[in-house]
Structure formats: C-alpha cells, structure tokens
Amino acid sequence: EAQVTQNPRYLITVTGKKLTVTCSQNMNHEYMSWYRQDPGLGLRQIYYSMNVEVTDKGDVPEGYKVSRKEKRNFPLILESPSPNQTSLYFCASSPGTSGNTIYFGEGSWLTVV
Amino acid sequence: QKEVEQDPGPLSVPEGAIVSLNCTYSNSAFQYFMWYRQYSRKGPELLMYTYSSGNKEDGRFTAQVDKSSKYISLFIRDSQPSDSATYLCAMRQGGKLIFGQGTELSVKP
Numbered sequence: 001e002a003q004v005t006q007n008p009r010y011l012i013t014v015t016g017k018k019l020t021v022t023c024s025q026n027m028n029h030e031y032m033s034w035y036r037q038d039p040g041l042g043l044r045q046i047y048y049s050m051n052v053e054v055t056d057k058g059d060v061p062e063g064y065k066v067s068r069k070e071k072r073n074f075p076l077i078l079e080s081p082s083p084n085q086t087s088l089y090f091c092a093s094s095p096g097t098s099g100n101t102i103y104f105g106e107g108s109w110l111t112v113v
Numbered sequence: 114q115k116e117v118e119q120d121p122g123p124l125s126v127p128e129g130a131i132v133s134l135n136c137t138y139s140n141s142a143f144q145y146f147m148w149y150r151q152y153s154r155k156g157p158e159l160l161m162y163t164y165s166s167g168n169k170e171d172g173r174f175t176a177q178v179d180k181s182s183k184y185i186s187l188f189i190r191d192s193q194p195s196d197s198a199t200y201l202c203a204m205r206q207g208g209k210l211i212f213g214q215g216t217e218l219s220v221k222p
Contacts, residue, residue, distance in 0.1 A: 004156075031208065033208070033210065035210075035212075037154070040121065040214060041214060042119070042201060042212045042213055042214040042215050043157070043201065043203075043212040044212070045209065045210055045211070048208045048209070048210070049208075050208050056208055058209065058210075059209075059211070088154060090156055090157075092156075097205065097207050097208055098144075098145065098164075101159050101162075102147075102159060102210070104156030104157050104158070105156055106155060106156050107154065107155065107156055
C-alpha cells in the first residue's frame with residue numbers, strides 16, 4: 001500500500017529539548033516536503049526536497065532543519081523547540097513537481113511546553 | 114499580501130445545494146492549481162488539479178481557473194452531508210506549494 005508514514009503521531013515535549021519527526025514514503029518519490037498547520041493559517045510549507053541531498057526552504061523554515069540522505073526518508077529536526085512551534089505537522093511526497101498527486105501523511109501533533 | 118487568499122468561512126448549506134469555493138492569488142508564476150479536502154485535521158486528500166485556464170469536471174466537482182484574473186474556483190453540485198469538510202486550494206511553482214487558509218464547509222441534511 002502506498003503511504004507516507006510519520007512518527008511520532010503525538011508528542012508533548014519541553015522547550016529546548018531537541019526532537020526529530022521522521023517521515024518515510026514507500027513510493028520511490030523524488031519530491032518530499034514538510035508543512036505545519038495552524039488555525040486560521042492553513043498549511044504552510046517548512047522545507048521541501050526535490051531529490052536526495054537537495055533541500056530548499058519553504059515559507060516558514062526558521063527553527064527547523066531537514067536532511068535527505070536517502071530517497072525514502074525526510075526527517076524534520078527541531079534543534080531547540082519553542083512553544084510557537086506547537087502545531088500539527090504534515091509530511092508529503094510526490095513523484096515530481098508537476099500536478100502529480102501529493103500524498104500526505106496522517107500528521108504529527110506536537111506540543112512544546 | 115498573502116500569495117493565496119481563501120475565504121475561511123465557515124460555510125453552511127442545505128443538502129443538494131451548489132457550493133462555490135474560491136481563491137485568489139497574486140503570483141502569476143504558479144503552474145498548477147489544486148483543491149484538497151481535509152477531514153478532521155487528517156492529511157489533506159487531492160480532489161482535483163489543473164494547470165490551464167478553463168474548467169475541469171469530475172463527477173459532482175468542477176474546478177475552474179481564470180489565470181487572467183488570478184482566480185480559481187471549486188463547484189460542488191448536489192452537495193451531500195459527506196462533503197462536510199475543510200477545502201483547501203493550493204498552488205504549485207516548482208517545489209513550492211502554497212495553500213489557502215481553507216474553507217470549512219458544512220452540508221446540513
């Protein structure tokens with residue numbers, strides 16, 4: 001089954017404690033990206049990757065890091081989380097950057113206290 | 114000014130009504146225009162996408178793009194309670210994907 005898997009799905013953490021949200025896809029997609037969703041703001045793109053070792057900033061990259069060492073994985077790293085990073089996070093992948101279907105993960109609820 | 118603007122609603126309609134959802138955008142470089150449906154904060158699912166001005170129909174859904182006016186619409190005919198969800202427009206330029214704020218739709222039986 002084609003899917004994008006995120007972990008953890010739910011996490012409460014404390015300010016400053018580094019955390020990583022993993023994202024894995026089993027469709028051999030070149031393109032992967034991360035979004036955060038906040039009330040009234042819709043989904044905002046954090047980072048995206050066009051292929052292995054190629055990453056670019058989206059609209060809200062501050063406070064986040066990513067890496068793309070292999071095609072299937074695209075982890076999101078919060079080096080020093082702050083309360084304003086409390087949000088619902090989605091990972092997504094697609095074969096390329098045309099209008100292809102973008103597959104979204106189920107989301108990761110992150111709370112920073 | 115946001116690159117993509119979408120009326121957040123909420124929008125409430127009776128079953129069987131025609132629903133019109135709209136987005137405007139400012140970046141003429143956008144290449145692909147999409148509509149997503151999202152249930153209860155789950156992952157968005159693609160409803161329709163198009164890359165040219167005009168209409169595209171899929172069952173009860175019609176997507177319309179007017180590049181000259183920088184305006185896109187989604188029409189839902191014969192709306193059903195199961196259509197109740199948040200609808201998000203999205204626009205793509207290369208690797209960048211920009212979403213509207215989402216419109217919450219409720220279809221009442």
